[in-house]
Amino acid sequence: MCPVSCGQLHLGLVALDANGRLLWQRGDLGAAWNSPAVDPDDGTVFIAASATFVALRPENGAEKWHVSTKSWMYQAACAMDATTVYRGDNGGVFYAIDKAGAVKWQFDTGVRGPIYCQPALGANGLLYFTQAWSSDVAPGARGRLYALEATTGQLLWQYEIGWSSSSPALTADTLLACGDPGSGKAVLYAFKGH
Secondary structure (H helix, E strand, O other), rough: OOOOOOOOOOEEEEEEEEOEEEEEEHHHOOOOOOOOOEOOOOOOOOOOOOOOOEEHHHHHHHHEEEEOOOOOOOOOOEEEOEEEEEOOOOOOOOEEOOOOOOOOEEOOOOOOOOOOOOOEOOOEEEEEEOOOOOOOOOOOOOEEEEEOHHHHHEEEEEEEEEEOOOOOOEEEOEEEEEOOOOOOOOOEEEEEEO
């Protein structure tokens, strides 16, 4: 038996205790088509709601702050460090939002492809992310893997890998990213010494 009205189509964001009991629910955030992130320091919950990025109190789900974004942030996830949350939107804009709710910087890829992936944040202070195709993408546009400096949002490099909704992965000395360069088949790219 499900303790949280499983028959509802849109539950929004639901918080359960370790025994599966409902703590709180935020149905007003819309359909939860993205992954929440939890701050390991204070438990703040970060999630997108349409064209808004929201921080919620862990004990009751009350809003701490929200930031408006240029496009929706559905089907996406965050990366974070001690002070900042990083996430892309569905219109090709990537954000760094400090944990107090201020936008530190934005990076516009210039391509209307959504950023569905969870960005990879390296120990070297670099952020890596990919873009997926959508019907808003201009003809001839190409999907890329991007590398940004986390503190400033400066583009360090980009590499054409094709459209991707997969998250890049980091090992000690290799960056892995999957993309479709137009062949209809996924290709795995490995970058050494990222």
